[in-house]
Amino acid sequence: MLISKYSEPEFDPYGDARETETDEGWRAPVAVTPLSATMGLPGSKSLTNRELVLAALADGPSTLRAPLWSRDSELMIEGLRSLGTGFERVPGHGGFGDDLRVTPAEELLGSTTIDCGLAGTVMRFLPPVAALALGPTMFDGDEHARKRPMSGVIDGLRALGVDLADDRRGTLPFTVHGTGAVGGGALEIDASASSQFVSALLLSAPRFERGLDLRHSGERLPSLPHIEMTIETLRARGVEVTSPEPGRWTVAPGPIRAIDVDIEPDLSNAAPFLVAALVAGGSVTITGWPAETTQVGAQLAQLLPQFGARVVVEGDRLTVHAPERGEGGRRGIRGVDLDLSEAGELAPNLVALAALADEPSTITGIGHIRHHETDRLAALTAEINGLGGAVTELDDGLRIDPAPLHGGPWRAYADHRMATSGAIIGLAVPGVVVDDIASTGKTLPQFTALWEQMLA
């Protein structure tokens, strides 16, 4: 378990979870009354880790206001710090920790090792930065991180002339032998395994001598909103980015402007709380909901009504109201037929919800989530069926049939979204015990405290 040296003594990404975890695991609390909760959430992982990279490559110091403080963002900070970036915590106003002042290195320097943990954003976004640094940078991560695909970044950098040594061919660990400069230019990669391959190359591209003209060659491209987020964060810092046709992006070479940015709350981490309203009954309100955003979690406002919820947005508050309860205490959760190719990150929590529905569901377009923190299709099938469920694995998704569930162990596979999915089922099913609730520290160290707050 990593607590990085950057952590202030009072900051422990696993603190809340440790307090409620026993030897057997974390006993998921059952909801005994309908919910009536209003809550704020910490910053977005995807926005924080993009802004950290851009701030480190910018033409002057920038401040991130209300950034996420979690294992993934700490790993990003440590990685960039080891390449020479300066960081200073400054008092924040967001309620979930300090703001962060980022001072770019005068010259990025390699001769270091970067621990990627299990963070896709760190293992994909930092190798192009390391290529811009002078000296070798070794990348490694958790055991499962070594299974996550890296080919788009590794092959892409190689095709751009970067010297890279990957003994295991296409996965961590590997070493980027940076020379302090990348030529850039035209490049084709297959990003069907992860949109992060595209985002990684685009984020560093303004610093390539000729910028980048990137094409995706594979059949599918998952998680398109995350690429849109990358483009928007680049444009906000004055970088010229175009997408002349689907699957092609150009980035002009030039400075990345230093700007202070507000990090939005993490809308994907809103999912377990909003889903809880449908499971427990009542309503859950999330505050600070942005009017406009590139975060894929915003799609919850359209997705949850398909399960029967009523969603109301008033100013910056989004409220999910549970459906009317059916006969015999049935929750009234409807079955769905969803293509979640754009929003694979939301799939585990929505599958947990579907497992509590009155009708069958099919969720497809998510073959790529086999390459997330764990093989999420296999993990969800094993854990829900272990509690008596009836989930069938499809090539690129899951079919979920209604079945009465019983308590029992729920394995998280070190995956934060598997852990929160176990918590969702545990709201309705007594005796669900999550083995590694501390894995929520990847993006939401306050998960158990906020869950208790929601139930209080």
Ligand SMILES: O=C(O)C1=C[C@@H](OP(=O)(O)O)[C@@H](O)[C@H](O)C1
């Ligand atoms: O760029 C990002 O911040 C992310 C992109 C997506 O990755 P994939 O395209 O690999 O699904 C998403 O699932 C992940 O949680 C975060």
Ligand SMILES: C=C(OP(=O)(O)O)C(=O)O
């Ligand atoms: C896939 C995810 O994370 P990562 O950024 O590690 O890819 C996720 O958070 O659901």
